[in-house]
Amino acid sequence: AQALQGGANLALVGKPGLGKSVTLAHLASTLARQEDTTGALSGITPYLVHAADILPIRPNQAALEALIEAISANVSALTLPRLPHFIRSTFNDGSALLLLDGLDELPPEQVDQVVGLLAGLLDAYPQARIVAAVSPEYLGGLTRLGFQVVSPAAWDEQDKLNFINKWSELWSSFIAREKDRQRIDV
Numbered sequence: 001a002q003a004l005q006g007g008a009n010l011a012l013v014g015k016p017g018l019g020k021s022v023t024l025a026h027l028a029s030t031l032a033r034q035e036d037t038t039g040a041l042s043g044i045t046p047y048l049v050h051a052a053d054i055l056p057i058r059p060n061q062a063a064l065e066a067l068i069e070a071i072s073a074n075v076s077a078l079t080l081p082r083l084p085h086f087i088r089s090t091f092n093d094g095s096a097l098l099l100l101d102g103l104d105e106l107p108p109e110q111v112d113q114v115v116g117l118l119a120g121l122l123d124a125y126p127q128a129r130i131v132a133a134v135s136p137e138y139l140g141g142l143t144r145l146g147f148q149v150v151s152p153a154a155w156d157e158q159d160k161l162n163f164i165n166k167w168s169e170l171w172s173s174f175i176a177r178e179k180d181r182q183r184i185d186v
Helices: 020-032 036-041 063-072 083-092 108-124 157-182
Strands: 010-013 045-050 096-101 129-134 148-150
Touching: 010 020, 020 036, 020 045, 020 096, 020 129, 045 063, 063 083, 063 108, 083 096, 096 108, 108 129
Parallel strands: 010 129, 010 148, 045 096, 096 129
Antiparallel strands: none
16 A cells, blocks of 8 residues: 555566465455555555456457456346446546456466556556556566556565464464364264
């Protein structure tokens, strides 16, 4: 949220396992809950989409229509009739934030297809904001579109040790204890 305050689109770069997907999900959750930490992003509607869900892109398909199809695939039947209008309105009024996960999981030719779609989206909706998770080995031309490259801070050894210790405590307190209760003597 802090890196987005200035209005830039971001290429979230990192090796697999660094936390790019978790970062995007956390940002989507924070924005959806309208937490105080969102600052200038208050009122922004996040759309968390996996890049593979956008593919294949049909020839001459409008960028927003491809995005609407990808988002619509994961909503309830009650929400579906109103969703396309809602998505269009948030892109029209500049309150949309596309959180695009999984570009780092696609081969370069598919990354190029999705980046082409993002270019079309930004041409049609210049106020739209995008954060895309990408591989450090292939950015697919995002920097040519004006994306700023950022990376989540990696954990050091002490962070990892603290996490493992906390996980072990919670596991012992909740999971292991529950399994003991379910155990039946034979």
